[in-house]
Amino acid sequence: MKHTYVLLLIGMVVIGAFLAGCTQQASTAPAQNLKIGVVASLTGPSSTTGKDVWQSAQLAAEEINAKGGVYVKDLGKSVPIVLVQGDDESTREGGQKAVSRMITQDNVDMLVGGFSSAVVSAHQSIVAEHNVPYIITGASTPVITRRTDVNTSYMFHHAPTTDDSGSQTTLFIDNVIRPAINAKFGYPQDRPLKLAILYQDSPYGKGHLDAVKNTIANNSLKINLVSQETFKMGESDFRTALTSIKSSDPDVVYVAAFLNEQIPIETQAMRDVDLKKIFIAIEPNDDPDFYKGVGKYGDYSVIQSRFSPYTVPKGPTEAAYNKFVTDFDKKFGGFPGMMGVATYEGVYIGAKAVENAGTLNKTAVKTAIANLQMPQIVEAMQGQTISFSKDFRESKFDLTMEQLVWDPSVNETRPKIVSPANLKERDFMLPDWYVPGKA
Amino acid sequence: MIEKNRVVLYLTVATLAFAVLFPLVTGLNMYYLTVLILIVIFIIFASAWNFLTYSGQGSLGHAAFFGIGGYISTLIAVKSGLTPYLTIFIGGAGAALVGLFIGAICVRMKEWFLAMVTFGFAVIIQVLVASQFVSVTGGWDGVAAPPLISNTVPNYLVYEYYSILLIAVVVILLFRTILNSKIGLAFSAIRENELEARASGIDPVRYKLFAFMVSAYFSGLAGALEISYLGYVTPEIFGVDISFWPIIYSISGGLGTLAGPIIGTIVITLLWDGLQSLGLTYGRFIIIGIILVLVVIFLPRGLVSLPEVIKKRAPVWKARFNKLLSK
Amino acid sequence: MEIGLDIFLQVMVWGLYAGCIYILLATGLNLIFGVMKVVNFAHGQLLMIGAYVTFSFFVLTGFNPYVLLAASIPILIVIGVCIERLCFRPILGTGKLNEIFISIGLIYILENVAAMIWTDEWKTIRSPFEEITVTIGGMKIPVDYLIIIVTTVLILVGLYIFLKKTRLGLAVRATSQNRKAAMLVGINVERMDMLSFGIGAGLAGAAGTLWVVSGQVFNPYMGSVPAVKAFAIVIIGGLGSIPGAIIGGLILGIAENFTVLTIGGAWKDAVAFLILILVLIIKPNGLFGEKAE
Structure with missing residues (x-):
């Protein structure tokens, strides 16, 4: 009787340690890469979007790495991007676990992603506390960068708000x-x-x-x-x-x-x-x-x-659009949604900011993102530039x-x-069957 | 019997020692603390749900109490500036009050009726919070919740963890005291046969209401703790999954035992996170579902009864095995 | 807001249509409850499987989706029988909450198996009759809704004839009324369990087909809400009472749609439970319920 309980207990401890071990990646070598944690809902009701987010991030990282990675002046060399997957399970608790794991176990240099507003708001406080730059590419509510109870100065909203x-x-x-x-x-x-x-x-x-x-x-x-x-x-x-x-x-x-x-x-x-x-x-x-x-x-x-499967705004983003859509389809099959493309851009934004900062130091990177002036990538931005507003750190989409x-x-x-007028392919038309409301 | 009690004692001490020592051994590791804090909060929640079953009642809508606790505690803390250390208990009290109201409606209902009505209350309360009382609750935008301990305090997460652990220990000891008292006897009398209980002078209504209130109180407390830990509350907290988790934890651990919800929460959470690190997505839910079905059919008293069952069956298996060898 | 007669009638039709799905689910649940005295909370997941079966056959064969009732009903009957044998029979007569717990497990299993097979993206198909509308009393109603309502009535009439006029139906009713006595007169009650569970699942499968035909979208997680409401209907109408299920289904279908019209869509799901709670306060056994115990 006694033995079985003791055995059970030991078994539980061993299993616990094993599982904990599973999630702990060996990451003691300091800063030989740029680690980006991708917060995506890979399970649960939002998993379709989550998959787009994760795959688009992978595509961006591979492209950047294929060109030699991100040049960090402090290290005097280019380092590759390493992505860490953080499945928030479409729940608040799951998000909390995933983000805290990425921050403490994986020691990520920045975070990208974040879909549901409820999930993001539940893990914002730990992000704020550890001062990890976070480029939010999913949640649409403007509240997330306007909260005053936590320090949101490290959080940047790269998605059109409602x-x-x-x-x-x-x-x-x-x-x-x-x-x-x-x-x-x-x-x-x-x-x-x-x-x-x-x-x-x-x-x-x-x-x-x-x-x-x-x-x-x-x-x-x-x-x-x-x-x-x-x-x-x-x-x-x-x-x-x-x-x-x-x-x-x-x-x-x-x-x-x-x-x-x-x-x-x-x-x-x-x-x-x-x-x-x-x-x-x-x-x-x-x-x-x-x-x-x-x-x-x-x-x-x-x-x-902001990102249509069947029409590309003529102009500067056209080539990048076609390349992204074709590459994505070739690699994963299908069409990446707009959360996907924003995350793809998010990885590029992160890489650019690190290059500008010349270091992986999080505060410097955050300042670099805040001051970023970067040409638009796939999605049309206002002023054709990706930059974050000074007040609530939102990028402005066209x-x-x-x-x-x-x-x-x-x-x-x-x-x-x-x-808008400069991009339009034809005029807005009312169909013949259309009957307006009474005057 | 004495032997068994001692084993239980050892086991309890060992688990507690593990829980207390773990952060000291691993140092301040936020990820481990996050997992531990969430486990401990859900142990309180599952134990509170399980407490209700002692009185022969059940609920499919405990998210209602969990959420109300979270909301009331947060709103009071925000409006009055009181420390969450106090408001979590007020949150629990608010949940208990609602629990009393729901309990009063449900007290004469049994099984399926009760299950549906409790489920329904969770749905109704979500609509009220999200769409009806927007000026107070912030509607879908939710409310930012003050943390238990300000994060300017060094190692605040460790203190938070120990606070929550202490609350959990006190709660479970309290449950134990209640269940070992006359009230516990009355509960089991009602659970076995309400008519007979009534005949022997027990007023089932009073006891059932009491059980509902206590269960709601501690569910609310757990919700308040979770929210002050996560730092934000939105109406999603009333979701079905929040109602289902304590049930899954309690059943897999062992219904109607104090250890059941504790073991269930630990084992299922670790399994859940472990399966995730193996990259299972849908498979994870299927495995949990199969475990649930198997436990209900083959291990009706949950994982806590596993050693006993093995002990009882072991000779049979041994005999079969020997027979197989001798063939 | 003022509600004109035309809007009133129009909303009645939507209520009737919604009621049909609920009635099929609730009748199945009630049949199972009558015979086995258990409740399958995973009933909505059977509706979901029915929807996907219809979808798959439609994509593969291109048959008229109404004809695919002939596929979804039998397949769901088989699935229902399997579930009964594997999950519910072992717990018959044990604790009353066990079936709820088993159902929660089943919900997780069925939803995620479906997600693995069909992915969890939303799907929809189009009825071949979608262009056709019928004008009744100045109201233009797509003919699909009339077919759905008529199909539901036919299925219910078929069930009625089966239960009232056939020997097997008699045996089902006998088991439902008194299991022990049925056993004594030589009815194989375990077969009746399988039969009732199978029919119940088949009705859910039919509901799934009708759901798909009307052009409603579906994904693996869509079953929970209709199932919970169907169960609320069962309780409102009274456990074990099939007329209760039909009336309850109609009441809910219509009440929900009038709630959307008057109070607002946020209350649509909650109204089922408000009605449930009100009915139970006034009549603790439901409108037509047998006395519990």
Whole structure:
């Protein structure tokens, strides 16, 4: 009896030590490489995105290493990038474990990634405490670099926030869609546009709702919010919410949803509820699966984009875009999502900052990121430069608006850029079947 | 019997010694401390869940209490500036109050009804926190939580760990005292047969409510500890996975034993992290699922009963083995 | 907000449609409960498997997805029987919470096996009839919803005939009413267990097909929410009562959609439990429940 318990205990200790040992990498040799920890949700509900994030980071690291690595002046030589995988399991606890492991066991020089806002906010305090530069390329809420209870000065937000994305979309509605409707249907120029918003009940959806409202108020836009409907994350039946929106008689429906919600929303609106309006999808939805899923129901709908699978903004980013997409497809198969491309850029940003700093010292690297002025890579940035704002350390993206056009040759719709003016491929058009809200 | 008690004592002392000495041996290692702190917090949570089963009740929605504890403790600490060392207990009290309310509704329900109603309360409370009381709770943006000990204090994580460990030890000793008292006897009477218990003068309603309240209190305390450790609380804390983990830990360790949730939490957490370091993603969930099914079928009293079962079966296996050899 | 008659009727239709899925799930759960007195919390994962089976056959064969009911129902019956034999039979008559624990294990197993086979990306297919709409009372309704409602009614009628008019159905009902007495008159109750579990799983498979046909998206984790609601319906209607399940399903389907219309989508999932709690406070055994114990 006694022996079995003692044995059990010893067994447990041995197993524990073994497991702990498994995760401990031999990393005593100091600074012969640039270690970047990649925070990605490789398991759990966000794992599809997580895989994109991890693979894109790998691609960037390999490219940089193939060119000889990152030159560090202090060491007088170039060092390769070594990536460390940190699976946050899409949970707060998992993120906490992964990040603390990367910081203390793997001694990473910086962190890149971070998807869900809830998960990121739960591990921010340890990052802050250890002063590890963290380039956040996933979470969309502006709150993460605006918290005041922890020191966020080491955290940089390289993803459009809900504020940026929401305000750019709202301005597009006011600048482009509103005049188009008023012109086509002979309404007076100052007729306010009737906007309905359907948003996910989450930080992401709520952030968009607030951004839309604030943009309208701050710019005194002629847009009336006629309906606000919400839905639970992961919902698949939107028919009643859409019926309610229909009864509010809007001109345009702004949808803040994920891909798996955006597809049924547009399908059910057109097919079941007969809500024939212009639908607007926001930036994370521009993915091959969206075009496949929404089919012909997406025709004439608008999608915001920073990285589209089917259209490349003409200009300086075109070559980098094509190279990245082709290389990714060759290596992993498929299309890297926008979280993927941002992480790919995140690794380049990190490498550049280390080169600028000339050292792996974290404070110096952080200062280098804060002062970074780097040409845009794949995604179009404002001023064609990647730099982080002084106040909340956010990089500013140049988001494009695309309209979907039916392409019989692929039996799906394809996007055409309709805004901004310097990149546009054609004008925004109202379909023949379109009926605006009553004046 | 005496022999067994002594073994349990040894085992307890050994585990505790391990828990106390480990950080001293490994030095200040944040990763190990993170894993240990989360294990200890979930030991409190799983033990609190398990405590409820002593009274013949169960819950599929303990995330409600875990989350309420976290929110109330955080909000009070933020608004009043009190140290989280105090507010975690207030958080627990808030959870207990809600527990009393839910318990009062559930007290006459059994099994599946109870399971569903508790599950439902977790869903309802999440909606209330995320969408209804936004001005207080911060809605989906959540609230930043003050840490137990400021991180300007050197080695603060070690102190935090020992504080949480101390709380866990006290909680489990308290559970032990309660269960060894008259109340524990009343619980088992109710669990075995409520009508008979009533006949012998035990008021099941009172005891069941008490169990619900105590369980909710310590679940809330665990939630408050986790949140002040993680530093941020969002409505995701009311998720189904938070309700399921204490159940998984308790069942695999052994329902209705004090050691069960402790052993279950340690073994499953280490297994979970170990499987992850092997690169299993979906496989990890499948293995946990299979373990759960196997434990319920073949080891209904959990891993704690494993030595006994082995001891009982060993002669049989030996005989079979010998027979095989002699063939 | 003012609700016009047209909106009211439209939302009723969405409620009816949602109710159909719930009814199929809840009826299956109730049949299993009646015979075995156990609850399979992993029932929604069977719906999910049904959806994927339909999807796979649709992609492979291109058949009309409604015809694929003939694939999803039998396959799910087989899976159901396996689950009954491997997981639920060993724990029959042990602690009452054990089936909940087993179900949690099953949920993890089924979801992640599905994720390994089909990946966890969201999938969707299109019904061949998606263009066709029928106008009833000034309302344009896609014909798919009418087919779904009619199919559900047919399945329920079939089940009714089976239970009331066949010898096997009689045996199932007898076992459901009194297991010991059924055993005494020579009914093989273990076979009845398998049968009821199989039929229950088959109904979940049918629900999965109907889910897919209506163009709803699905992924491996989509089953939990409908299952939990189906179980809430079972309790609202009363454990063991199939008419209760049908009425409960309709009530929930309609109530949910009116909640979205009036209070807002954030409350959609919570309303099932609010109704559940209210019903249980007023009628502790559900609307049509047998007296417990």
